[in-house]
Amino acid sequence: MTNSKALFDKNKWIAEIGKYFNEQKVEQIARETKFIQRKSKLCAMDFFFLCVFSHQKNTQISLEGLSAEILKEGKSISKQSLQDRFNEYASLFMERLAGEMLQQKLDSGPIITHPIFTRIIIGDSTVFQLPEIFAEKYRGSGGDASKSAVKVQYSFDLLSQKIIVILVKEAVIPDYQHQLTEVKKTIYT
Numbered sequence: 001m002t003n004s005k006a007l008f009d010k011n012k013w014i015a016e017i018g019k020y021f022n023e024q025k026v027e028q029i030a031r032e033t034k035f036i037q038r039k040s041k042l043c044a045m046d047f048f049f050l051c052v053f054s055h056q057k058n059t060q061i062s063l064e065g066l067s068a069e070i071l072k073e074g075k076s077i078s079k080q081s082l083q084d085r086f087n088e089y090a091s092l093f094m095e096r097l098a099g100e101m102l103q104q105k106l107d108s109g110p111i112i113t114h115p116i117f118t119r120i121i122i123g124d125s126t127v128f129q130l131p132e133i134f135a136e137k138y139r140g141s142g143g144d145a146s147k148s149a150v151k152v153q154y155s156f157d158l159l160s161q162k163i164i165v166i167l168v169k170e171a172v173i174p175d176y177q178h179q180l181t182e183v184k185k186t187i188y189t
Helices: 010-018 023-032 044-056 063-072 079-085 088-106
Strands: 121-130 148-157 162-170
Touching: 010 044, 023 044, 023 088, 044 063, 044 088, 063 079, 088 148, 088 162
Parallel strands: none
Antiparallel strands: 121 148, 148 162
């Protein structure tokens, strides 16, 4: 078995995440997205680390395993309570954190201006394999890959340095099916 300490050093990741957020900012985003609406045993930063990094030790981790991970931090939450936290507000919270981190990572300094173009849009996507139990909601391509996968697609305006959209969808949906409806085709001569 691989040494999980070599794969995952929480303090190292906390320091890295700290470049983008402090715990107060993560809590603020959790409240703005309604992921946290009242005082809870499970703070926003704990949930973030649980979702993003727990699979480093066990790719097929169960709710019971996630509850045990939280217990290691000196907090107790039942697997049913944890399951209840995986809802639309949790999705909004995680999506917003990803967007904020991406925005900061892509921020290249002063906003660029151009006499002709009002926008320069960069789009990209990435695919993550998921455990096959999620195949009903997030279909993957199958074959040698998992039958379940999620695609994260985003668009970024280089001139304004703003994220236009971040989408999370099934991996089988091709990129070209995502159209930026607010972008109008213009021909410059």
